[in-house]
Amino acid sequence: MIDIDIKKELYGSNGNMLLDVNLHINKNEFIAISGKSGSGKSTLLRVLAGLERADGKIVVDDEVWLDKSISLAPQKRRIGFVFQDYALFSNMTILDNLLFVKKDMELAKYLLDVTELSELKDRFPDSLSGGQKQRVSLCRALMNRPKLLLMDEPLSALDPTMRLKLQSEILTLHREFNITTIMVSHEPSEIYRLANRVVVLNFGKIINIGSPKDILLKTSGSQKFSFEGELLDIVRVDVIYIAIVAIGQQIVEIVISKEDKNRLKIGDTIRVSTKAFSPNIC
Amino acid sequence: MESLDFTPFWLSFKLASITTIILFTISLPLAWYLSESKSKIKPILEAITALPIVLPPSVLGFYILVGLSQNSPIGGFLKDSFNIELIFNFSGLVVASSIYSMPFMVQPLQSGFESLNRNMLEASYIAGKSKIVTIFRVALPNIKPALLTATIITFAHTVGEFGVVLMVGGNIPEQTKVASVAIYEMVETMDYTSAHIYSAIMVVISFIVLLLVYIFNNKKRFY
Numbered sequence: 001m002i003d004i005d006i007k008k009e010l011y012g013s014n015g016n017m018l019l020d021v022n023l024h025i026n027k028n029e030f031i032a033i034s035g036k037s038g039s040g041k042s043t044l045l046r047v048l049a050g051l052e053r054a055d056g057k058i059v060v061d062d063e064v065w066l067d068k069s070i071s072l073a074p075q076k077r078r079i080g081f082v083f084q085d086y087a088l089f090s091n092m093t094i095l096d097n098l099l100f101v102k103k104d105m106e107l108a109k110y111l112l113d114v115t116e117l118s119e120l121k122d123r124f125p126d127s128l129s130g131g132q133k134q135r136v137s138l139c140r141a142l143m144n145r146p147k148l149l150l151m152d153e154p155l156s157a158l159d160p161t162m163r164l165k166l167q168s169e170i171l172t173l174h175r176e177f178n179i180t181t182i183m184v185s186h187e188p189s190e191i192y193r194l195a196n197r198v199v200v201l202n203f204g205k206i207i208n209i210g211s212p213k214d215i216l217l218k219t220s221g222s223q224k225f226s227f228e229g230e231l232l233d234i235v236r237v238d239v240i241y242i243a244i245v246a247i248g249q250q251i252v253e254i255v256i257s258k259e260d261k262n263r264l265k266i267g268d269t270i271r272v273s274t275k276a277f278s279p280n281i282c
Numbered sequence: 283m284e285s286l287d288f289t290p291f292w293l294s295f296k297l298a299s300i301t302t303i304i305l306f307t308i309s310l311p312l313a314w315y316l317s318e319s320k321s322k323i324k325p326i327l328e329a330i331t332a333l334p335i336v337l338p339p340s341v342l343g344f345y346i347l348v349g350l351s352q353n354s355p356i357g358g359f360l361k362d363s364f365n366i367e368l369i370f371n372f373s374g375l376v377v378a379s380s381i382y383s384m385p386f387m388v389q390p391l392q393s394g395f396e397s398l399n400r401n402m403l404e405a406s407y408i409a410g411k412s413k414i415v416t417i418f419r420v421a422l423p424n425i426k427p428a429l430l431t432a433t434i435i436t437f438a439h440t441v442g443e444f445g446v447v448l449m450v451g452g453n454i455p456e457q458t459k460v461a462s463v464a465i466y467e468m469v470e471t472m473d474y475t476s477a478h479i480y481s482a483i484m485v486v487i488s489f490i491v492l493l494l495v496y497i498f499n500n501k502k503r504f505y
Binding site: 049051073074075076077078079080081083085087088089090091100101102140143144 | 399401402404405406407408409410411412419420423424
């Protein structure tokens with residue numbers, strides 16, 4: 001059980017703002033933290049890890065990590081942290097990266113097995129692909145059997161296939177190790193698959209919290225598709241206008257009216273919706 | 283031509299070795315502190331460490347001479363309490379060289395530490411490792427080129443110093459007459475043959491040392 005009630009002044013790219021988070025997390029929960037960049041997501045993780053100071057209180061299983069007089073060092077918090085840029089020890093082999101955390105050969109071998117890295121155990125991190133590196137990073141974070149696993153956009157640098165594979169590995173390990181996991185993520189499908197609760201941050205404050213279904217399914221019950229996309233271009237074909245829109249990995253063409261054409265600017269974020277009347281599912 | 287006396291070279295290398303070891307020990311924590319610190323005194327410390335680069339060796343030598351002489355508080359204290367004299371002997375040269383060569387050790391180490399991925403160090407803290415363990419097992423092995431540059435350049439710079447050594451050590455055979463001072467003396471006494479041989483040896487050694495550093499540092503993979 002984790003109780004978080006922290007405040008921290010941030011001087012970011014969006015000007016000054018107050019990170020003010022009050023959150024209660026149950027044991028074995030998988031929490032996703034989402035929100036625009038610069039909303040304080042990473043800072044929240046770093047405060048939880050003890051890498052940054054903050055005012056307020058953090059209590060984990062009746063152990064005080066932070067209050068007025070105490071600020072437990074990151075060394076003593078027993079957490080696992082997965083960085084977006086992997087942050088592997090480049091002077092050590094894959095196996096040594098794991099054993100550096102704890103000399104537990106059995107656990108190291110098990111983790112490398114689960115993540116299909118056993119054959120690479122004597123290689124150095126620089127010779128691995130991004131997906132492999134992030135799996136090593138995940139294994140390393142689990143080596144001291146943490147109570148709390150923190151992940152800062154662990155999959156954002158990976159391609160979709162690798163992402164899917166790692167998502168299932170993360171979920172397997174989360175369940176197997178009985179840990180509480182907090183993950184920063186932008187990707188709705190990732191959040192939906194992994195998390196049991198989503199916390200949406202904006203300018204340092206929680207603006208929405210609930211199950212992924214409630215938060216992510218904005219059109220629930222209306223039999224409507226709705227996608228957010230970026231307007232890339234508007235081209236004129238004879239008498240009609242066609243908007244070129246990037247939605248996720250896909251680029252689509254949509255017919256728009258002249259009024260729409262005058263209203264919209266290239267680069268705008270727009271919402272494309274249609275009735276899900278008789279969609280093809282394959 | 284008399285048979286050449288190699289004692290000055292031996293003295294130079296002994297001085298450089300001891301200075302490098304002392305400076306490495308002192309500079310490691312200092313460079314780490316400077317790379318981590320956001321304190322207001324950081325620029326002051328950085329300026330002081332860099333002073334020996336810009337000051338004429340005679341100025342530095344003069345202050346060290348004055349500071350270590352028995353008439354000064356420091357020199358007097360060392361003499362009265364420990365019976366240590368630090369001018370016109372080898373120990374004095376070590377002290378003077380350590381001050382003179384300090385920036386050549388501190389600066390490469392500091393920029394090496396600053397170039398490290400902060401997350402990598404943080405990952406080590408989160409793994410429960412102390413700062414000391416992190417420095418020796420993670421930070422230093424990942425800045426090998428900077429480490430090599432720092433020690434070699436400090437060593438070479440100490441071998442090559444002249445002004446400070448002459449001011450603080452004088453020219454006492456088998457004590458403070460290092461290679462550079464010996465060459466100066468040979469020129470003064472117009473023993474050009476010996477001066478040529480000594481100088482050529484210095485050039486060759488220095489070139490080989492620098493060449494090895496650059497060859498090593500140009501190799502991207504160093505483990």
